[in-house]
Every structure is written in C-alpha cells, then in structure tokens.
Amino acid sequence: MQKLQLITDYILFDTIFELDIQDQKLMNLAIESRKQAYAPYSNFSVGAAILLNNGKIVIGSNQENAAYPSGMCAERVAIYSAGSKYPRVSILKLAISASSSLKEIIQPVAPCGACRQAISEYEVNQNIPIEIFFMGESGKIIKVNSLKDLLPLSFDKSFL
Ligand code: THU
Numbered sequence: 001m002q003k004l005q006l007i008t009d010y011i012l013f014d015t016i017f018e019l020d021i022q023d024q025k026l027m028n029l030a031i032e033s034r035k036q037a038y039a040p041y042s043n044f045s046v047g048a049a050i051l052l053n054n055g056k057i058v059i060g061s062n063q064e065n066a067a068y069p070s071g072m073c074a075e076r077v078a079i080y081s082a083g084s085k086y087p088r089v090s091i092l093k094l095a096i097s098a099s100s101s102l103k104e105i106i107q108p109v110a111p112c113g114a115c116r117q118a119i120s121e122y123e124v125n126q127n128i129p130i131e132i133f134f135m136g137e138s139g140k141i142i143k144v145n146s147l148k149d150l151l152p153l154s155f156d157k158s159f160l
Contacts, residue, residue: 006152006153008144008149008150010142010143010144010149011142011144012140012141012142013141013142013143014140015140015141016028016135019133019141023093023095026049026051026057026093026095026133027049027095027097027133027135027141029047029049029059029095030048030049030095030096031047032047032059033047033048033049033060033061033078034046034047034074034097034098034099035047035061037062037063037074038061038062038063038064039062039064040064041068041071042064042100043100043102044062044098044099044100044102045061045062045098045099045100045101046061046073046074046075046096046097046098046109047059047060047061047074047096047097047098048060048061048074048075048077048078048079048095048096049078049094050078050091050095051092051093051094052082052090052091052092053089053090053091053092054086054089056086056089058078058082059078059081060074060075060076060077060079060081061077062077063077073111073112073114073115074096075094075096075111075112075118075119076114076115076118078094079115079119079122080118083122090126090128091122091123091126091128091130092128092130092131093130093131093132093133094119094130094131094133095132095134096132096133096134097135097136097137098134098136098137099137100137104136104137104138105136106136106137106138106139106140107136107140108134108135108136108140108141108142109135109136110134110142110150111132111134116147116151116154117151117154117155119132119147119151120147120151120156121157123146123147124156124157129145129147129148130146130147131143131145131146132144132146132147
C-alpha cells in the first residue's frame with residue numbers, strides 16, 4: 001500500500017486589477033455575460049467568457065428552466081458554444097463570475113463538477129492546458145493553470 005498526495009497549485013488575486021490586461025478584459029466579459037443569465041429560479045447568475053487560440057471570444061450564461069434539470073450552467077453554455085462554433089480551435093482561457101440577487105458573493109465561485117468534466121473533455125482533446133479564472137460578483141479571483149488542478153484523477157476517453 002502507498003499513501004499518496006495530490007497537490008493543487010492555484011493563484012489568488014486580491015482584485016481584478018491584479019490580472020494582466022487581457023485577463024481583465026476576459027473577466028469583464030464574463031461579468032457582462034453574467035448579467036444576461038436567465039436565472040429566475042435560483043436567482044444565481046453566472047457568466048463565462050472563453051478565449052480561443054484564434055483570438056475569438058465566446059461567452060455564455062446560465063440558462064434555467066421550469067423543469068429544473070433542463071437548465072444549463074454558464075460554463076457549459078460557453079464551452080459547447082465554442083465547440084460548435086469553432087470546432088478544433090483550442091481553448092486557452094476561461095473566466096467565470098457569479099452573483100446572487102439574494103446575497104453578496106465576494107468569494108471566488110468555482111465551476112461545478114459537471115462543468116469540470118465538460119471542460120476536461122476539451123482540454124484532453126486539445127492537449128493544451130486551459131487557464132481558468134473564477135470569482136464571485138466582486139473581490140478575490142482564483143486562477144488555476146489547468147482544468148486538471150480542479151479535477152484530478154479524472155475520467156476520460158483513455159478508459160473507454
Ligand atoms: N451554475 C452555473 O452556471 N455554473 C456553475 O458552475 C454552478 C452553478 C448555475 C446553475 C443554476 O442555474 C444556478 O447556477 C444555481 O445552481
């Protein structure tokens with residue numbers, strides 16, 4: 001038997017202004033996109049902005065539904081949109097911002113497990129790490145250099 005350890009590196013920024021200008025712009029697009037969320041049931045709005053290797057940016061926001069499980073998270077709206085609009089173009093960065101009309105969210109909001117799995121599919125296929133930045137409505141931002149940092153020991157096509 002061996003006892004092993006997984007170590008996750010991440011970077012914590014105190015404010016959006018600590019990011020590179022290009023990353024600030026991407027996060028600002030996520031914040032703008034968040035305002036287009038359709039979230040009447042949870043009152044929790046999420047925006048995502050993706051930077052592609054061809055310089056294009058693709059955005060998404062969460063889209064809820066009266067049949068709750070039919071709704072979709074912002075990250076997957078954005079990544080599936082990127083995958084369908086620009087197939088085979090690598091995804092370089094993903095910025096995420098979340099807010100609630102019920103309380104102020106100033107801590108970074110990480111992508112849910114299902115979104116991590118969805119992002120993983122693209123990262124595995126492109127073989128280039130995806131930088132992921134996430135924040136609440138305001139305040140600190142967490143950056144990971146790869147989806148692998150959020151989803152270690154992941155399931156992928158190599159098992160099939
Ligand atoms: N949501 C996202 O858009 N992304 C996540 O990573 C977590 C949750 C959405 C789904 C739902 O519309 C609302 O936030 C509350 O869960």
